[in-house]
Amino acid sequence: DIQMTQSPSSLSASVGDRVTITCRASQGISNYLAWFQQKPGKAPKSLIYAASSLQGGVPSKFSGSGSGTDFTLTISSLQPEDFATYYCQQYKSYPFTFGPGTKVDIK
């Protein structure tokens, strides 16, 4: 299985901050990488696919980059509704595996 790691595991940030989350795959996955947002008690929401393509309706403050083994999710200006846990997932090969998540909370 391809192992996914994320850093940091949690971070505290203020409204308006630029936030970057890193995801690393244990082997190359090209750009078969997605990002999801999950708020407490809610289903995950799809943000990004193919490492850098926004899902429909996702605001442009979210951006993704990377290829191979190293990827980043950036939120350009953190807003109150962005405080959540973020997960990456590889879908290059079965089983499609998720990272452990990064919790973004209010400083």
Place this chain on the structure above:
Amino acid sequence: EVQLVQSGAEVKKAGESLKISCKGSEYSFTTYWIGWVRQMPGKGLEWMGIIYPGDSDTRYNPSFQGQVTISADKSISTAYLQWSSLTASDSAMYYCARHVYRSGWYGIDYWGQGTLVTVSS
């Protein structure tokens, strides 16, 4: 608008069987893969497997193979996740998720609202 609507919360005893469902609407159900994702209390997301309702082709995460069965009834646009004998460790939230494949994978785009399964020993 695409919707995946899951069946309601379940409370079961260890050893009982269970089948939960995920009904797709407002899209062609037979041309997208549907997957299941487990989230144990306070934990992260775990990918369990997927099914292509068009021909019932199914792929399992080896960690869940033999523990659950994924199926689909394309006539009613519904996918299922079932257990033959539940254990307390099956207590979790389960999400269905639409997976996009177009000459290559494009990941998950839509999620169901989740089904909470509670198993008492």
